[in-house]
Amino acid sequence: MSPVLEMKNIHKSFEIGTVNENHVLKGIDLTIHEGDFITIIGGNGAGKSTLMNSIAGSFPVDQGKISLEGKDITNEPTMKRAKYIGRVFQDPRMGTASRLTIEENMAVAWKRGKKRGFGIGVKDEQRHSFQEALKRLDLGLENRMKMEIGLLSGGQRQAVTLLMASLVTPKLLLLDEHTAALDPKTSQMVLDLTKKIVEEEKLTTLMITHNMEQAIQYGNRLIMLNEGNIVVDIAGEEKQHLTIPDLLELFHKNSGTILNEDALILS
Numbered sequence: 001m002s003p004v005l006e007m008k009n010i011h012k013s014f015e016i017g018t019v020n021e022n023h024v025l026k027g028i029d030l031t032i033h034e035g036d037f038i039t040i041i042g043g044n045g046a047g048k049s050t051l052m053n054s055i056a057g058s059f060p061v062d063q064g065k066i067s068l069e070g071k072d073i074t075n076e077p078t079m080k081r082a083k084y085i086g087r088v089f090q091d092p093r094m095g096t097a098s099r100l101t102i103e104e105n106m107a108v109a110w111k112r113g114k115k116r117g118f119g120i121g122v123k124d125e126q127r128h129s130f131q132e133a134l135k136r137l138d139l140g141l142e143n144r145m146k147m148e149i150g151l152l153s154g155g156q157r158q159a160v161t162l163l164m165a166s167l168v169t170p171k172l173l174l175l176d177e178h179t180a181a182l183d184p185k186t187s188q189m190v191l192d193l194t195k196k197i198v199e200e201e202k203l204t205t206l207m208i209t210h211n212m213e214q215a216i217q218y219g220n221r222l223i224m225l226n227e228g229n230i231v232v233d234i235a236g237e238e239k240q241h242l243t244i245p246d247l248l249e250l251f252h253k254n255s256g257t258i259l260n261e262d263a264l265i266l267s
């Protein structure tokens with residue numbers, strides 16, 4: 001069977017031809033298998049978000065090939081990829097429409113990937129299934145479905161965005177520091193929910209985090225980026241037994257650079 005996603009020799013630069021030219025991704029090779037839950041870690045500017053944006057098609061890459069289940073999607077526009085790629089961003093305001101109600105936002109997510117129906121009307125049977133989905137969050141939002149989503153707290157909104165991203169099972173779920181803007185308790189709630197949804201729906205997932213403990217604790221595979229290269233890629237048993245000092249040592253060995261753990265965790 002083809003891997004879910006395959007990236008071959010991906011290069012991406014910004015501001016080409018100017019003094020600010022920045023070669024961000026320097027030949028990324030990455031194969032993601034069905035059911036992989038990958039945590040991605042690396043310093044500021046290492047290229048983590050750029051890697052994710054390349055997968056989502058936010059911009060064209062300069063070189064290389066991206067395939068999804070064996071199909072070449074390198075030149076496919078982002079709107080088309082959004083039908084099978086779910087995303088949650090760091091900013092709780094992204095990914096949902098503030099002025100629409102919770103149920104209207106869910107209806108929009110439900111229609112993703114479907115050929116017909118552009119309206120945001122909510123049918124009774126849909127409302128029931130949205131209500132059931134919201135109950136899983138355990139935040140009482142199933143009783144507030146007609147409330148504008150912009151009135152929710154950041155954590156509540158991230159929880160609903162996560163639910164929406166998985167409402168129509170995505171082939172790939174991309175999480176770009178989706179708990180970083182939340183207070184520690186709310187962040188943990190959203191992380192627990194992430195784990196639950198990913199495991200129950202068996203979602204193939206990429207999760208960027210700045211927190212090494214989280215990167216070790218969650219998922220079956222861990223990738224570390226440094227200056228546009230993958231310098232650590234470990235999975236399975238090896239990852240399970242990993243400690244933060246092991247990770248720092250691996251990083252040092254493979255990149256020749258010393259990583260300041262505090263900078264990574266606190267940034």
Ligand SMILES: Nc1ncnc2c1ncn2[C@@H]1O[C@H](COP(=O)(O)OP(=O)(O)OP(=O)(O)O)[C@@H](O)[C@H]1O
Binds near residue numbers: 044048050
């Ligand atoms: N659209 C863009 N236009 C110009 N430069 C960009 C763009 N997107 C990213 N960059 C630059 O590419 C580099 C890598 O950015 P990226 O956002 O991928 O880093 P990151 O690893 O996600 O960092 P952080 O941990 O701070 O989120 C940075 O120097 C950034 O300024």
Ligand SMILES: [Mg+2]
Binds near residue numbers: 048049050
């Ligand atoms: Mg980033």
